[in-house]
Amino acid sequence: MTESIEINIPIRDETIAAISTPLGESGIGIVRMSGPLSEPIARKLFKPKKTPFSLISHHFHYGKIIDPINGHPVDEVLLVLMKSPKTYTREDIVEIHCHGGYFIVQKILELVLAQGARMALAGEFTKRAFLNGRIDLTQAEAVIDLIKAKTRESLEIADQQLRGLLYDEMASIKEKLVEHLTLLEAHIDFPEEEIEAIPLTEMKGDLFNKIQKLEEWISTYEGGRVFREGVSCAITGKTNVGKSSLLNVLIKQERAIVTPIPGTTRDVIEETLNIHGIPVRLMDTAGLRKPQDSIEQEGVRRAKERVADADLVLLMIDRSRHLDDDDEEIFREIETKKKVVVLNKKDLTPNVSLTATRERFPSYSIVQISALKGEGIEELKQAIYSSLLQRDTRISPEHLIITNIRHKTALSQMKKNLSDALIGLEEGMSLELIAFEIRSALNSVGEMVGETTTEEVLNRIFAQFCIGK
Ligand SMILES: Nc1nc2c(ncn2[C@@H]2O[C@H](COP(=O)(O)OP(=O)(O)O)[C@@H](O)[C@H]2O)c(=O)[nH]1
Ligand SMILES: [Mg+2]
DSSP states (O other), X not given: OOOOOOOOOOOOOSOEEEEOSOSSSOSEEEEEEESTTHXXXXXXXXXXXXXXXXXXXXXXXXXXXXXXXXXXXXXXXXXXXXXXXXXXXXXXXXXXXXXXSHHHHHHHHHHHHHTTOEEOOTTHHHHHHHHTTSSOHHHHHHHHHHHHOOSHHHHHHHHHHHTTHHHHHHHHHHHHHHHHHHHXXXXXXXXXXXXXXXOHHHHHHHHHHHHHHHHHHHHTHHHHHHHHHOEEEEEEOSTTSSHHHHHHHHHTSXXXXXXXXXXXXXXXXXXXXXXXXXXEEEEEOOOOSOOSSHHHHHHHHHHHHHHHHOSEEEEEEETTSOXXXXXXXXXXXXXXXXXXEEEEOTTSOOSSOHHHHHHHSTTSEEEEOBTTTTBSHHHHHHHHHHHHOSSOOOXXXXXXXXXXXHHHHHHHHHHHHHHHHHHHHHTTOOHHHHHHHHHHHHHHHHHHHTSSOOHHHHHHHHTTSOTTO
16 A cells, blocks of 8 residues: 555644636736634724725625725725634635726735735645635536536536535445444454454445445446537638638638638637537638648648647538548548548539449438538537437436546555455455455545545646636
């Protein structure tokens, strides 16, 4: 078993502050503080409208922020103090809701920092919520996913994790494993004593059930990852087959320039699309042909790069024209890529048959569309969805979905340890060995929920946050 470092919870006596809203002109901007100085700083800078005044916790107060150096008002604000422990971080929190705008929020943050708070690091508010025991690590991670969610489905998955579905499952696994371990250790330590025999059948049954459950959760990862991270999808094909027209019809906007002139698209155009809940980064690229000038040459280079990196390729063929060497070269280039074959211009007389295309691409979906008339687009979306998800990912509030590689790795490790423990029990191996495997599985649970996670891993997780969260 690898020794993991216990986190010693330090006394977080520093008060942190940050702008919690995006910078820019907006209706309101929020400066947030967390820590023991929050309230004294608020009292120092805030001049209430109403007198006499009492700063009540979890209430909004209307007034002004005053620069203490010259007594000048900076802005009209709403200020809210939230006294520990019923707060996001479990520490005292103050939020100053001022007018949005580059200067005002920055000025208020400066005043707060001058009073002894320090700039918060990315994700530091959430890190404190975790370190102070309000949420576990999987819930902290869900906060990032929630903020980054681009579709209703990805939001729902983040939300189930934030509500603690994964954590609760881990807690219940832990409880049972600790029970098993206690029994095993009693037998190891006092083999001669009169202690209750290990209920082997029950223990084996329980391990078997847990292994099955773990297997089931691990199998949701493929789909879970797709919903959480989204996928990249490049449209490719030779010039003038209708790639830019397809991008436009998919995003329902005249985004890419469409002309009958081959070689119109030079740069890569990227748009995010929601395909049945999957965030798809769709890329329109330059048509692949022998470039006619240096700009097109660069376009073709970028196109090839994107196609090579894409999770999925939409291979477009102009059905009204006979296939030529350019098409064949592209086919070779994306031979090994996951793809959907799109036969475009079905409004025109065909010169490429569906049967011939099926023979050429036997294991891929083929969809016939007219990008010009907007026909066949729903079928295409369905084909994209099905090629991204091998099995249907059922998204419901109760059905646990794994989206994070860190979780998948820990669950796989747990599954391996429990399988080895089960085999050990079946084959009558020494109890020490079985106890060792169960202890290792418990260690993975600890890593998952953040009880034994190393500082390095924690830092990597919280670095993904934005400042002010
Ligand atoms: N008849 C017909 N013309 C199309 C269709 N899709 C695109 N086109 C035309 O084909 C030409 C090239 O289209 P474009 O989207 O620029 O192709 P790209 O070079 O692959 O990006 C334009 O004149 C489009 O109007 C279609 O489904 N049917
Ligand atoms: Mg184009």
